[in-house]
Amino acid sequence: MTIPLGxxxxxxxGAAPERMVDAATRDEIVSALRDVWSSGDAWFVLGGGSNLLAGDEPFDGTVIRLLTTGFEPVSGAPEGFQRVRIEAGQNWDAFVAWSVESGLAGVEAMSGIPGTAGAAPIQNVGAYGQEIVQTLISVDLIDEDTHEVSEVAAADLGLGPRTSDLKHHYGEAPARSAVILGITLDLARVGTAPREISDARLRQALGLDGARSAGEDGTGRASLSWIRRTVLEIRGSKGMVLDPSDPDSTSAGSFFNNPIIPEHAARALPSGCPRWPMEPVIDQEQIIPLDSWDGQIQPVSSAPRMVKVSAAWLIEQAGLTKGFGLPGSRATLSTKHTLAITNRGGATADEVAALARFVRSRVASEYGIELNPEPVFVGVEL
Structure with a gap:
């Protein structure tokens, strides 16, 4: 029996796929994947379904649902840290709640992010100054090429801004076709009492540098539980926490990635466009042996510096306001922010895709920048 992906x-x-397999253990996941890979059937793995846009026609292949749950502290972490192993199908926010209650820091700013733990490294999830790459030690995965299970270090996953070697970018195959079975994190033992928050982005998001600088105890410090509550309030105000009573949360989260463009292209944008440098400016030095110097100094070559710019700003400045929708469509931009496309009730995948195409074309026409969608598309084209 299959279940509609909607x-x-x-x-x-999303329509119901032709075939669906529920896998509640690692062995069941491995067995199901080896079977489907050996058959040559089309396939994809479904976790929490928070980053997927599935088509209106049945997927002609097999969907494998990752239903594994659980996490446990394990040995091996450096002093002052706790190593934790998490199953791929484990609800991410439930794990974050446990880590906060346990006084373990490193993922508290990612409270309220929907989906499963196994999806976190695939797109290097992050929020308010924290990213999974900062705490991830390794993943257990099974490769499609070899059908073998192995432990892979975080450094070998190509983790970058909302990406990794495992991510299906729109229109491209992943650099490595594999399925994560579990992940291992090292979290700092900081306890449950208020403490100093050093990360500037997190301090700014929590209001610790402004009018609310007193924090929770009058000193500008904050506990893990206070950070979690505040982050959930912020995300909830943007419709980014799943809530059956809030149609703005019926979405795939941020639908478009913030573009990363060369610095010279960013300078051509209006000054009001928010932007963040992707790498520090490093003075380069040349060492020239005096016995071979011909009196000439060759210019230092370097790759252009890259800058991340705000997709939400580009969308708004292209004339698409919060709540915008095409005539007759049941898909609109969120009424709380323009980066999410929402299903206002009964929308089809075609309606969502039509709005996404319109948004992309407006931004490209206005600024010459093509927005890339963040969700995985199955049976849908932009």
Missing amino acids: ELTTMRV
């Missing part, structure tokens, strides 16, 4: 995804669109 019932298993946060966007609430």
Whole structure:
């Protein structure tokens, strides 16, 4: 028996696939994947369904649902840290809640992010100054090429801004076709009492540098639980926490990635466009042996510096306001921010895709920048 993907995804669109396999243990996941790979059948793995746009026509292949749950402290962490192993199908926010209650820091700013633990490294999830790459030690995965299970170090996953070698970018195959079975993190033992928050982005998001600088105890410090509550309030105000009573949360989260463009292209944008440098400016030095110097100094070559710019700003300045929708469509931009496309009730995948195409074309026409979608697309084209 298969279930419509519209019932298993946060966007609430998608037909039932031809075949569906529920895998509640690692062995069941491995067995199901080896079977489907050996058969040559089309396939994809479904976790929490929070980053998927599935088509209106049945997927002609096999969907494998990752239903593994659980996590446990393990040995091996450096002093002052706790190593934790988490199953791929484990609800991410439930794990974050446990880590906060246990006084373990490193993921508290990622409270309220929907989906499963196994999906976190695939797109290097992050929020308010924290990213999974900062705490991830390794992943257990099974490779499609070899059908073998192995432990892979975080450094070998190509983790970058909302990406990794495992991510299916729109229109491209992943650099490495594999499925994560579990992940291992090292979290700092900081306890449950208020403490100094050093990360500037987190301090700014929590209001610790402004009018609310007193924090929770009058000193500008904050506990893990206070950070979690505040982050959930911020995300909830943007419709980014799943809430059956809030149609703005019926989405795949941020639908477009913030573009990363060369610095010279960013300078051509209006000054009001928010931007963040992707790498520090490093003075380069040349060492020239005096016995071979011909009196000439060759210019130092370097790759152009890259800058991340705000997709939400580009969308708004292209004339698409919060709540915008195409005539007759049941898909609109969120009424709380323009980066999410929402299903206002009964929308089809075609309606969501049509709005996404319109947004992309407006931004490209206005600024010459093509927005890339963040969700994984199955049976849908932009």
